[in-house]
Amino acid sequence: MQVILLSGGSGKRLWPLSNDVRSKQFIKIFKTGENQYESMVQRVYRQIRTIDADAKVTIATSKSQVSSIHNQLGDGAVGISVEPCRRDTFPAIALATAYLHDVMGVGLDEAVVVCPVDPYVEDDYFAALKDLSDLAEKGVANLTLMGIEPTYPSEKYGYIIPEGKEKVSKVKTFKEKPTVDVAKDYISQGALWNGGVFAYKLRYVLDRAHELIDFDDYQDLFSKYETLKKISFDYAVVEHEDSIAVMRFAGQWKDLGTWNTLTEAMTEPTMGKAILNENCEDVNVINELNVPVLCMGLKSVIVSASAEGILVSDKEQSSYIKPFVDGIDQQIMFAEKSWGDYHVLDVDPGSMTVKVMIKAGHSMNYHSHAHRNEVWTIISGTGHTVVDGMQQTVRPGDVITIMAGCKHTVFADTDLSILEVQLGENIQVSDKTKHEL
Amino acid sequence: MQVILLSGGSGKRLWPLSNDVRSKQFIKIFKTGENQYESMVQRVYRQIRTIDADAKVTIATSKSQVSSIHNQLGDGAVGISVEPCRRDTFPAIALATAYLHDVMGVGLDEAVVVCPVDPYVEDDYFAALKDLSDLAEKGVANLTLMGIEPTYPSEKYGYIIPEGKEKVSKVKTFKEKPTVDVAKDYISQGALWNGGVFAYKLRYVLDRAHELIDFDDYQDLFSKYETLKKISFDYAVVEHEDSIAVMRFAGQWKDLGTWNTLTEAMTEPTMGKAILNENCEDVNVINELNVPVLCMGLKSVIVSASAEGILVSDKEQSSYIKPFVDGIDQQIMFAEKSWGDYHVLDVDPGSMTVKVMIKAGHSMNYHSHAHRNEVWTIISGTGHTVVDGMQQTVRPGDVITIMAGCKHTVFADTDLSILEVQLGENIQVSDKTKHEL
Numbered sequence: 001m002q003v004i005l006l007s008g009g010s011g012k013r014l015w016p017l018s019n020d021v022r023s024k025q026f027i028k029i030f031k032t033g034e035n036q037y038e039s040m041v042q043r044v045y046r047q048i049r050t051i052d053a054d055a056k057v058t059i060a061t062s063k064s065q066v067s068s069i070h071n072q073l074g075d076g077a078v079g080i081s082v083e084p085c086r087r088d089t090f091p092a093i094a095l096a097t098a099y100l101h102d103v104m105g106v107g108l109d110e111a112v113v114v115c116p117v118d119p120y121v122e123d124d125y126f127a128a129l130k131d132l133s134d135l136a137e138k139g140v141a142n143l144t145l146m147g148i149e150p151t152y153p154s155e156k157y158g159y160i161i162p163e164g165k166e167k168v169s170k171v172k173t174f175k176e177k178p179t180v181d182v183a184k185d186y187i188s189q190g191a192l193w194n195g196g197v198f199a200y201k202l203r204y205v206l207d208r209a210h211e212l213i214d215f216d217d218y219q220d221l222f223s224k225y226e227t228l229k230k231i232s233f234d235y236a237v238v239e240h241e242d243s244i245a246v247m248r249f250a251g252q253w254k255d256l257g258t259w260n261t262l263t264e265a266m267t268e269p270t271m272g273k274a275i276l277n278e279n280c281e282d283v284n285v286i287n288e289l290n291v292p293v294l295c296m297g298l299k300s301v302i303v304s305a306s307a308e309g310i311l312v313s314d315k316e317q318s319s320y321i322k323p324f325v326d327g328i329d330q331q332i333m334f335a336e337k338s339w340g341d342y343h344v345l346d347v348d349p350g351s352m353t354v355k356v357m358i359k360a361g362h363s364m365n366y367h368s369h370a371h372r373n374e375v376w377t378i379i380s381g382t383g384h385t386v387v388d389g390m391q392q393t394v395r396p397g398d399v400i401t402i403m404a405g406c407k408h409t410v411f412a413d414t415d416l417s418i419l420e421v422q423l424g425e426n427i428q429v430s431d432k433t434k435h436e437l
Numbered sequence: 438m439q440v441i442l443l444s445g446g447s448g449k450r451l452w453p454l455s456n457d458v459r460s461k462q463f464i465k466i467f468k469t470g471e472n473q474y475e476s477m478v479q480r481v482y483r484q485i486r487t488i489d490a491d492a493k494v495t496i497a498t499s500k501s502q503v504s505s506i507h508n509q510l511g512d513g514a515v516g517i518s519v520e521p522c523r524r525d526t527f528p529a530i531a532l533a534t535a536y537l538h539d540v541m542g543v544g545l546d547e548a549v550v551v552c553p554v555d556p557y558v559e560d561d562y563f564a565a566l567k568d569l570s571d572l573a574e575k576g577v578a579n580l581t582l583m584g585i586e587p588t589y590p591s592e593k594y595g596y597i598i599p600e601g602k603e604k605v606s607k608v609k610t611f612k613e614k615p616t617v618d619v620a621k622d623y624i625s626q627g628a629l630w631n632g633g634v635f636a637y638k639l640r641y642v643l644d645r646a647h648e649l650i651d652f653d654d655y656q657d658l659f660s661k662y663e664t665l666k667k668i669s670f671d672y673a674v675v676e677h678e679d680s681i682a683v684m685r686f687a688g689q690w691k692d693l694g695t696w697n698t699l700t701e702a703m704t705e706p707t708m709g710k711a712i713l714n715e716n717c718e719d720v721n722v723i724n725e726l727n728v729p730v731l732c733m734g735l736k737s738v739i740v741s742a743s744a745e746g747i748l749v750s751d752k753e754q755s756s757y758i759k760p761f762v763d764g765i766d767q768q769i770m771f772a773e774k775s776w777g778d779y780h781v782l783d784v785d786p787g788s789m790t791v792k793v794m795i796k797a798g799h800s801m802n803y804h805s806h807a808h809r810n811e812v813w814t815i816i817s818g819t820g821h822t823v824v825d826g827m828q829q830t831v832r833p834g835d836v837i838t839i840m841a842g843c844k845h846t847v848f849a850d851t852d853l854s855i856l857e858v859q860l861g862e863n864i865q866v867s868d869k870t871k872h873e874l
Contacts, residue, residue, distance in 0.1 A: 015731070275761055279754055290784065291744070292765055294452070296758065297751030298738070305747055307728070312749050314734030317716055321733065324712055328729055345782040346792055346856075347727065350833070351816045353856055355783055355790070373834050375814045377858045379788045396787070397810050397860050399836050419783075419790055421814045421856050423834050 001052050001133045002106055004081075004096045005044065006089065006196075007061040007069075007117040013258050015325040016309040017286065021335045024256075025117050026068045029286065031267045040118045040256065042072050051126040058104070059117065060096040062086065067338035079104055084225045090236035091228045094209035095221055101202055102218035108203035111136035114233075115197045120254040120265045128249045129197065135168065136199035141245035143238065144199045145171065147192025149250040153183035156255075158194040162246050165190050171244040174234075192246060195253060208237050259302045259311070259318035274303075282315070307333035307343060332429075339364055340412075345419075352422045358383070358412040366409040366437040372424030374408075376400040381416035385409070386437065407435045438489050438570045439543055441518070441533045442481065443526065443633075444498040444506075444554040450695050452762040453745040454723065458772045461693070462554050463505045466723065468704045477555045477693065479509050488563040495541070496554065497533040499523060504775035516541055521662045527673035528665045531646035532658055538639055539655035545640035548573035552634045557702045561688040566634065569684055572605060573636035578682035580675065581636045582608065584629025586687040590620035593692075595631040599683050602627050608681040611671075629683060632690060645674050696739045696748070696755035711740075719752070744770035744780060769866075776801055777849075782856075789859045795820070795849040803846040803874040809861030811845075813837040818853035822846070823874065844872045 007025055014024040028037035038046070041059075048055045058079035059069055066080055081096035093114055100106040111133045119125065128146060135144045147160045159175040174194065175186060183191075213228060215221040238244065256262045263284040270276065272287030279297040287293045288306040295303060302318055304311045308330055313321065333344045339362035346353040358364065358381075366386065376385075378398045385392050385400050387408045394400065394410070402408045404424065410416065444462055451461040465474035475483070478496075485492050495516035496506055503517055518533035530551060537543040548570040556562065565583060572581045584597045596612040611631065612623060620628075650665060652658040675681065693699045700721040707713065709724030716734040724730045725743040732740060739755055741748045745767055750758065770781045776799035783790040795801065795818075803823065813822075815835045822829050822837050824845045831837065831847070839845045841861065847853065 016728075275765070277754065277757070277761060279751070287747075289747075291453075291746040291767060291770065293747040293749065294758070294761055294765070295749045296761070297754030298749060301735070301749070303747070303749050305742075309728040310724075310726075310730045310740070310742055310747060312730065312732045312735060312738070312740050314716070317714065317734030320714070321731070324714060324731055324733070328712070328731070330728060333728065343783075345790065346780075348816060348854065351854075353782065353790075353792070353816075375834065375836055377812045377814070379785060379790075379858065379860070397812065397838070399812055399838065401834070401836065417785065417788075419856070419858050421816065423816070 001048075001055045001130055002100060002110060002112045002202075003048060003055055003057045003129065004093065004100070004112060004114045005041075005057060005059045005078075005117040006092065006114065007041065007059050007065055008086070008092075012322050012325040013319070014262065014304075015321060015328075016306040016311055017288065017304055019308050019330075019332060019334075021064060021332055022068070023065060024262075026065070026072060026336070029262065029266065029271065031271075037271070039072055040120070041069065044115075044117060044119070045073055045078065047121070047123055047126050048129070050123055052130055056104070056106075058096055058100060060092045068336050070338060071336060084222065086230075087225060087228045088230040089233040090212075090231045091225065093205060093233050094213065095218070095225065097202060097205045097209065098215075098218040098221050101206060106202055108201070108206070109137075110202050111199055112202050112205070113197070113199040116195075118256055119195065120256045120261075122252050124251040125249065125253065128247065128251070129199075132197065132199040132247055135245065135247060136201060139201070140168065141170070142200060142204050142241055142243040144168075144245045144247060146195055146197035146249050147246040148195045148253045149248060150183075150187050150191070150193050153180045153187055154193070155180055155183060159183070159186045159191040160194050160246050161186065161189055161191045162248075168245055168247045171246050174238070192248060193253075195249075195255075205237070212236060259304070259313065259321070260315045263302055263315070272305075338362070340415075350423065350425060352427050354420045354422065355379075356418045356420050358410060358416045358418070360412050360414050360416075363411040364409045366407055366435045368405055368407045368433050368435065369424075369431050370404060370433070371426045371428070371431050372422050373404055374402040375421045375423070376402070376410075377419045377421075379417040379419055381412060381414045383410055383412040383414070383416045386411075409437065438492045438567055439537060439547060439549045439639075440485060440492055440494045440566065441530065441537070441549060441551045442478075442494060442496045442515075442554040443529065443551065444478065444496050444502055445523070445529070449759050449762040450756070451699065451741075452758060452765075453743040453748055454725065454741055456745050456767075456769060456771075458501060458769055459505070460502060461699075463502070463509060463773070466699065466703065466708065468708075474708070476509055477557070478506065481552075481554060481556070482510055482515065484558070484560055484563050485566070487560055489567055493541070493543075495533055495537060497529045505773050507775055508773060521659065523667075524662060524665045525667040526670040527649075527668045528662065530642060530670050531650065532655070532662065534639060534642045534646065535652075535655040535658050538643060543639055545638070545643070546574075547639050548636055549639050549642070550634070550636040553632075555693055556632065557691040557693045557698075559689050562686065562690065565684065565686045565688070566636075569634065569636040572682065572684060573638055576638070577605065578607070579637060579641050579678055579680040581605075581682045581684060583632055583634035583686050584683040585632045585690045586685060587620075587624050587628070587630050590617045590624055591630070592617055592620060596620070596623045596628040597631050597683050598623065598626055598628045599685075605682055605684045608683050611675070629685060630690075632686075632692075642674070649673060696741070696750065696758070697752045700739055700752070709742075775799070777852075787860065787862060789864050791857045791859065792816075793855045793857050795847060795853045795855070797849050797851050797853075800848040801846045803844055803872045805842055805844045805870050805872065806861075806868045807870070808841060808863045808865070808868050809859050810841055811839040812858045812860070813839070813847075814856045814858075816854040816856050818849060818851045820847055820849040820851070820853045823848075846874065 018024040025040040081099040162169040270285040273292040274285035277296045282300045286304045340358040455461040462477040518536040599606040707722040710729040711722035714733045719737040723741045777795040
């Protein structure tokens with residue numbers, strides 16, 4: 001089975017754990033063992049491989065997520081179709097489909113399944129994905145969708161109205177998010193939730209793409225991606241297609257887009273250092289800080305603390321977080337990179353202190369800063385630095401002083417932690433020039 | 438007027454703002470102007486001086502609070518009777534009284550008023566203190582207490598039952614903390630709350646002290662302080678005294694010992710970076726961190742965040758915090774010293790990163806560590822370091838490496854910030870040997 005996982009969004013709804021550089025799908029929140037947690041993307045990938053050990057997974061995503069995908073799934077485990085910029089789902093699916101054909105060598109008659117990266121589901125969902133792939137391969141329709149049996153008349157989802165009540169039937173029509181009463185009416189007609197999952201023969205989407213976009217192949221599409229107009233797959237393709245089938249799925253399906261639904265999926269009420277007194281009811285704490293959170297007498301509350309900030313919210317209210325987070329102008333305090341990660345420890349006028357961890361075998365880019373000096377103190381591990389071409393081995397306690405304009409990098413022999421003090425009147429993340437080593 | 442302020446307790450009830458090294462009375466929580474806050478001790482001292490510009494204030498406290506008192510009230514503004522260790526209120530009051538006589542030259546017939554350092558009151562309370570001092574000076578009784586007119590039948594306070602209903606009358610008896618029903622009965626008899634305020638002629642307590650403790654003078658009492666037994670002033674003195682008067686006080690009086698009562702005294706609902714959505718009711722946030730706290734849909738909740746931890750508590754429940762805080766084994770992350778302050782930024786096996794600020798004109802002790810190396814990076818300010826006798830001027834970007842065993846200190850010419858990386862297998866605050874410079 002060929003699966004395209006759509007991994008988008010900045011996930012501000014899960015602030016302070018997610019932010020502009022860390023999307024919700026990479027937060028390790030699902031317990032798999034003693035002090036062992038996996039992220040949404042790790043969970044979904046694991047589940048796909050459980051159902052189909054030969055499944056080929058391609059993640060359609062932005063450049064900013066590539067490091068996290070490699071870190072969490074390993075190098076080369078999945079294909080990555082990198083969108084040069086955000087252009088909605090039709091360009092993203094067209095690009096990933098061209099990538100499958102031109103880069104991965106997938107045949108025109110092979111089936112492809114498209115699925116969001118963040119459903120919270122059990123293995124039966126992925127077995128259904130396989131069935132969907134088989135239906136597409138058999139050619140029951142140009143597009144075959146998964147329709148999820150509704151468990152309540154939700155206002156949050158789009159609805160698919162099938163022609164019949166069979167397991168697989170033709171689609172009569174699609175309906176936008178309705179009111180509760182209208183949703184009840186849809187459900188009485190046998191309507192299903194649209195969970196954004198569908199399968200097709202590769203040729204079908206490639207043809208649609210060539211009809212709507214003037215391009216030669218994957219490389220050409222990639223290079224002109226910024227010029228494409230933003231349009232969803234629904235508007236560009238689904239609305240104009242008559243040959244659409246839907247397959248019913250009656251298993252568990254949760255959309256973990258908000259704190260409220262996310263905490264329902266936690267197997268234990270707290271993660272990280274947390275103390276709840278006996279008068280707490282329905283309280284979840286997710287604490288990434290190194291100091292304890294003490295909760296007393298709270299009811300239906302979520303507490304989440306990270307280097308970016310602290311959320312304390314009534315569970316119901318937590319779905320309305322986005323406009324408040326949009327209003328927060330907080331410097332990025334934590335980022336995961338292909339070579340390791342960094343934490344901002346302290347910000348002062350004229351200085352910033354950052355803890356940098358470089359994974360064994362990795363290195364930074366060779367780079368320089370125009371407007372700041374840096375002092376590095378090696379905290380743990382061994383490696384070697386290069387400063388203006390001069391190489392030096394480093395171990396704990398060693399200090400490297402890097403004046404503005406100096407080209408520098410560090411190679412980690414073992415996992416290497418560095419305390420970096422940045423000094424200057426104008427410290428900016430953008431003040432960075434890359435050089436050839 | 439001579440006032441002894443009793444400044445005790447570690448104030449765990451106000452965790453995470455108070456801890457073993459920062460007592461509640463030093464938390465700057467009362468707004469006095471735009472971004473201007475004062476602490477309980479600053480507020481009380483200011484109020485005393487408003488009522489009596491000539492008042493002499495002596496603070497009876499432990500060594501750990503001396504730096505904070507100097508920092509907050511200025512050098513020499515108050516006398517400080519330092520208790521070498523904690524020995525309950527009778528030894529503390531005896532020592533402070535001997536200090537007044539032998540060090541400050543207060544006469545045997547002068548009146549002394551003893552008052553806790555943390556009442557949240559208006560100026561009329563201190564006017565009453567002055568009246569109490571005058572009554573003691575006139576000799577209406579050996580001990581003259583302030584009795585606070587109860588506003589409700591509290592179970593939290595001790596009660597004083599006076600003989601009559603006059604402004605000043607003899608005390609009939611004292612009652613321990615009662616149940617609500619018993620408290621109602623006491624109040625119907627004209628009972629008053631015991632707020633721990635009383636006045637006496639200096640000679641009276643000095644005589645009691647000599648009766649109960651074998652000592653010559655202040656220095657002698659100070660030197661044998663550790664050998665004294667723990668006993669409260671009530672048990673040692675009040676219970677055996679027949680000549681006790683009480684003066685009624687009907688003004689505002691609040692005991693700010695818990696988060697619940699403390700937040701009632703806040704003039705604005707939040708302090709520090711905080712965002713409350715429109716569905717929050719009766720919510721207070723006190724945030725000392727540099728990242729925002731976002732609260733949504735909370736009712737009657739206190740959120741407090743510091744480098745030590747995060748408290749999220751229902752207001753009622755917040756008075757039951759102590760056993761939970763006792764159970765937290767959190768390293769001290771922040772401390773105020775006579776020479777400045779320090780913040781722990783990061784703790785790792787084998788290293789600890791600390792930001793140290795030294796005030797202009799101050800310096801650390803000349804000291805060495807047996808089991809750790811240190812690397813200092815100057816972040817801001819100027820000064821000079823001494824390392825094994827060798828002096829060096831320092832400015833931002835300079836790095837000083839101090840190997841285990843090296844004697845070292847730094848003098849600040851201007852306010853000086855240093856990023857200190859401690860490196861070693863066994864990093865302990867206690868690993869410190871002082872030396873003569």
